[in-house]
Amino acid sequence: MILCAICNREARGFGFCLSLRFDLYPHHHFCSMRCLDRGEAIAKEANGMIDKTAREIQALKDARRPFAEAITELGLMPVFHDRKPEDIAQIIEAVITGYVDSMLRQAGVPERTGTFDYPIPF
Numbered sequence: 193m194i195l196c197a198i199c200n201r202e203a204r205g206f207g208f209c210l211s212l213r214f215d216l217y218p219h220h221h222f223c224s225m226r227c228l229d230r231g232e233a234i235a236k237e238a239n240g241m242i243d244k245t246a247r248e249i250q251a252l253k254d255a256r257r258p259f260a261e262a263i264t265e266l267g268l269m270p271v272f273h274d275r276k277p278e279d280i281a282q283i284i285e286a287v288i289t290g291y292v293d294s295m296l297r298q299a300g301v302p303e304r305t306g307t308f309d310y311p312i313p314f
């Protein structure tokens with residue numbers, strides 16, 4: 193699966209390469225016109241490159257603590273103990289992408305039927 197260079201969701205056929213020089217610059221893939229527009233602007237300012245923003249890098253670092261707390265609580269720390277920070281970041285990004293994708297898919301469907309979806313508690 194190819195990931196969007198901006199949001200890390202699955203890319204959906206949108207792409208950009210500075211000056212269409214595939215021999216000189218990376219070809220970036222995107223999930224939507226919105227990400228393509230943003231990615232194109234970034235790549236044009238950064239000599240064809242798109243890197244994680246400082247906020248994204250910080251958010252991934254900040255997410256390591258709750259991740260570590262969760263795996264410790266579940267007894268899974270020995271499995272992850274020797275993994276590189278990049279591996280942990282990949283796991284966190286995968287979870288975020290899966291969660292966001294699901295929320296976006298569900299956004300087009302009414303959450304409730306218009307009647308009570310659960311028994312009245314009294």
Ligand SMILES: [Zn+2]
Nearest residue numbers: 196199223227
């Ligand atoms: Zn995207």
